[in-house]
Amino acid sequence: MVLSSHGNACVIRQSYFSNVQEEVFLLNIDCPDPSVQLAITRLATKSPETTQLGPPVVLLHGSFCxxxxxxxxxxxxxxxxxxxxxxxxxxxxxxxxxxxxxxQTYEQNTMSAYVRFDLPQIAHFIYQQNPQSAHWLGHSLGGISLSALLAEQRVPAHYFLTLTLLGTQVSYFNPCLRIPFMWRILKKYYLSRWLHNAENKEHEPKALLIEFLRWFSIAGGFKTKDLHWWKALKTVTIPLLSIAAAQDQGDPPHACFKLFKQFSSTKKIFITLGKEQGYLIDYNHTDMLIGRSAKKEVWPLLALWMAENETKSA
Structure with missing residues (x-):
């Protein structure tokens, strides 16, 4: 049910959590597949004490989420x-x-399409609704997508106030993928495992997973036919916070740090969440954001990072 319209988007859901209003927009995406529509939830406080909202914060989920x-x-x-x-x-x-x-062409979806069509239009829509530079945070594949978006320079620089990468890397995977005949075998194995894993909350398109695996093959690399994303990251200069989890087996800290170093950001901070670094636990890929300890240690850390950059940019 459409509740209201906003240009090429409509509101399909409205509700309240205490003093926070939730609105879900359905945005029509201009791309080769005219059936593409993306949901974007907006949360904002609605109370007499809130006279002016802070900058927008955009949270981009990872794979299977x-x-x-x-x-x-x-x-x-x-x-x-x-x-x-x-x-x-x-x-x-x-x-x-x-x-x-x-x-309609779901199984043919790729990150290249997300970067070329979806994310730029999402960014533009958010800026239309709130014309302030935004904090962008991406977890895992969400962080990879944002990295590629910035490498492509497909959105105006002032759309980004800061970038935060959470458990994000593009260089570490099964080394056997770099062996030509093993590439064919392992590609089938990983596709079967990912596409049919009942524990996954969401299904990922086959073309996206093949694209992801290709980055780690012998002829791979974080790139498309048109642009080498890895090299282009050297042009990105916005403030960057990268957070890795000490017990993240899939996206280990050393690989996250390698991606972190590729940026030429004017301000860069890298953090590993583990006991050795003074945190309560050795975090893993998901509990770095949704675990009980994350609420006490990680969430305030993110809020502090954003607040510090707002002060300096004001």
């Missing part, structure tokens, strides 16, 4: 925490995830 990674059905999570801090929080959901319907 949707907005529930940031916001539970009961209204808990990092998204709600940041909304309560006075930020306007935006939660895009990629094609076929969460409230975003599957497009």
């Amino acid at each position: 949707n907005r529930s990674f940031w916001l539970s059905k009961n209204g808990h999570g990092l998204a709600m925490f940041l909304a309560q801090q006075g930020y306007e929080v935006w939660l895009p959901e990629m094609r076929g995830h969460g409230f975003s319907p599957k497009n």
Whole structure:
């Protein structure tokens, strides 16, 4: 049901969590597949004490996830925490995830399409609704997508106030993928494992997974036919915070740090979440954001990072 229209988007859901209003927009994407529509949730406080919202904060989920990674059905999570801090929080959901319907050519979806069509139009829509530079945070594949977006320079620089990468890397995977005959065998193995894993909350398109695996093959690299994303990251200069988890087996700290070093950001901070670094636990890939300790240690850390950069940019 359409509740209201906003140009090429419409509101399909409205609700309240205490003093925070939730609106879900369905955005029509201009791309070769006219059936592509993306859901974008907006959270903002509605109280007499809130006279002006802070800069927008955009949280982009990783693979096999949707907005529930940031916001539970009961209204808990990092998204709600940041909304309560006075930020306007935006939660895009990629094609076929969460409230975003599957497009007609879903299995052919790739990150290249996300970077070329979806993310620029998401960024433009958010800026239309709130014309302030935004904090962008991406977890895992969400962080990879944002890195590629910045490498492509497909959005105006003032759309980004800061970038935060969480458990994000593009260089570490099974080394056997670099052996030509093993590439064919392992590609089938990983595709079968990922596409049919009942534990995954969301299904990922086959073309996206093949594209991901190709980055780690002998002829791979973080790139497309048109642009070498890895090399282009040297042109990115916005403030960058990269956070890795000490017990992350899939995206280990050393690989996250390698991606972190590739940026030429004017301000760069790298953090590993582990006991050795003074944190309560050795975090893993997901509990770095949704675990009990994350609420005490990681969420305030993110809020502090954003607040410090707002002060310096004002």
